[in-house]
Amino acid sequence: MDIQNERRRLLDSEGGEESAQTAEQEAYLAKVKNGKLFLATFVSVLGPMSFGFVLGYSSPAIPDLTAIEDPRLRLNDVQASWFGSIVTLGAALGGLLGGWMVDKIGRKLSLMFCSLPFVFGFTVIVAAQNVWMLYLGRVLTGLASGVTSLVVPLYISEMAHERVRGLLGSCVQLMVVFGIMGVYLAGLCLHWRWLAICCSIPPTLLMVCMCFMPETPRFLLSQGKRREAEEALRFLRGPDAPVQWECARIENSSNEQGSGFQMSDLKDPGVYKPLVIGILLMFFQQLSGINAIMFYAESIFKQANFSPENSEVATVIVGLIQVIFTAVAALIMDKAGRKILLTISGIIMTISTVAFGVYFYLVNAHSSSVMDIQGQVAPEGFTNLSLLALISMGVFITGFALGWGPIPWLVMSEIFPSKVRGFASAACVLTNWTMAFIVTKTFQDLMVNLTAAGTFWLFASISAVSVVFTIAFLPETKGKTLEQIEADFRGSSAP
Known part of the structure; x- marks a missing residue:
C-alpha cells in the first residue's frame, strides 16, 4: 500500500515517527x-x-x-x-x-x-x-x-x-x-x-x-x-x-483507551481535563451576555427612535449579522484555528459590553427609573447616545458569531475520548442550557440590584476572564485527528 511504503521511507530518514504519521495522513487525505x-x-x-x-x-x-x-x-x-x-x-x-x-x-x-x-x-x-x-x-x-x-x-x-x-x-x-x-x-x-x-x-x-x-x-x-x-x-x-488504514488507526486508539465508561475514569487526566475545559467553555458562552443583549435589542431600537415596524426589520438585520459572521468563522476556522478566534471574539465582546455599560450609565444620568431604560421615549438629544448602543450591539454580535457562538460546540465534539463522549457531552450541554435558564430568569433581578450598567460590566468582566482562560488553558485542535487530540490530553503519542 502507498501509505505503508511512505511510512517506511520516512521512518528510515530524518524525522522519525512523527513525520511518518504526518506523511500517512497526507497520503490518505490526497x-x-x-x-x-x-x-x-x-x-x-x-x-x-x-x-x-x-x-x-x-x-x-x-x-x-x-x-x-x-x-x-x-x-x-x-x-x-x-x-x-x-x-x-x-x-x-x-x-x-x-x-x-x-x-x-x-x-x-x-x-x-x-x-x-x-x-x-x-x-x-x-x-x-x-x-x-x-x-x-x-x-x-x-x-x-x-x-x-x-x-x-x-x-x-x-x-x-x-x-x-x-x-x-x-x-x-x-x-x-x-x-x-x-x-x-x-x-x-x-x-x-x-x-x-x-x-x-x-x-x-x-x-x-x-x-x-x-x-x-x-x-x-x-x-x-x-x-x-x-x-x-x-x-x-x-x-x-x-x-x-483509517479503521485501523481508530481501532488502535480505542484499544489503548479500553472500552466502557466508569466513574473511576474521571481520575484520568485524559478525561477530567477535557471535561473541565468543555464545561467552562459552555459556562463562559452563556455568561457572555448574548441573551441579555438579544433581550434588550427591541428596546434599544425603540430608544433610537425606530418605529415598531422598523424595529422588527432591525431584529432581522441582527439575525443577518449573526449568519454572515458565523459563516465567516466557518470558512476560516481550519486556517486560523479555534484558539485565536476565541481570543479575538472574547476581546471584542469585552470591549462592546463595556460600551453597553457606559451607554446604560449615561441613560441613568438622564432617567430616574428603570422603566425609562426599558423603552420609554428617550430624552431630547438622546438619539446620538443611542447610536452607541446600536454600534455596541452590532460589534458584540459580530464578535460572538466569530468565536464564542460556534467554537464551544465544535471543541466539545473534538476533545473527549470516545468512551466518555456521551457522558461528557451531556455534562456540557446540561451546563449550557442550565446557565441559559439561570441568566434568562435572573436577568431582571441583576438589572435591579446591580443596575443596567453594572450588569453589563459584569458580563464584560466574565468575557475578559474567558480571554485569559482561552490563552492559558485551551489547546489548539486545528488540523489534528480526534485520536491525536485524545493522545495530547493523555500525554502520549497518537497511534
Missing part, C-alpha cells in the same frame, strides 16, 4: 473525496436549523399570543416570559437524554428520533386550546433541541476528517442562527399557528433524509462492526480512499 461527506453534514444540520426555529419562534409568536382575543390562549407578561424561557428547561433534559442515546443507539438513530419531539411539539402548539398546551409544545421542542445540540456536533466530528472538521463543525451554529433569522423573516407575514407549521418542516426532512445517511465509523467500530464501518467510510471518503 485520495479522499468530500462530496458525500458534505451531503451527510447538510442533512444532519437540518437539526440545528430546527433548533434555531425553536429559539426564534417565541419572538414573533409572543406579540400575537399576548394580543389574541381568545382568553384561553392569551398570554400575560409572566406567561409570555415562561413561554420563551421554558425551552431551556426542556433542552437541559434533552442534553441528558442525548448523552444516553448516543451511546446506546448511536448517533444516526439519535438524530432520527429527536425529530419526533420537534414535530410533535410544533403540532401541539398548532392545536393548542390553552396556555398549558403551548407550554407542553415548547418543552417538547426544547427537549429535541437539547438532544440535537449534543448529537449533531458529535455526528459531524466523527464523520469529518481533520482538514474540514472545523468548517463542517461550525455549520452547527451557522444553521442555528440561520434558523433564527428564517423564523424572524417568516414571522413578519405569518400567523403564529402557520409559523409553527413551517417550523415543523426541517425536522420532518431530517428524519426522512437521515435514513439514507451512514452511522459514524467510530461508533460502528466501538460496536465491533468493522465491515459496516468500512462501508460508512467508503461512503464518506470516496471509493478510492484506503479506508482500512
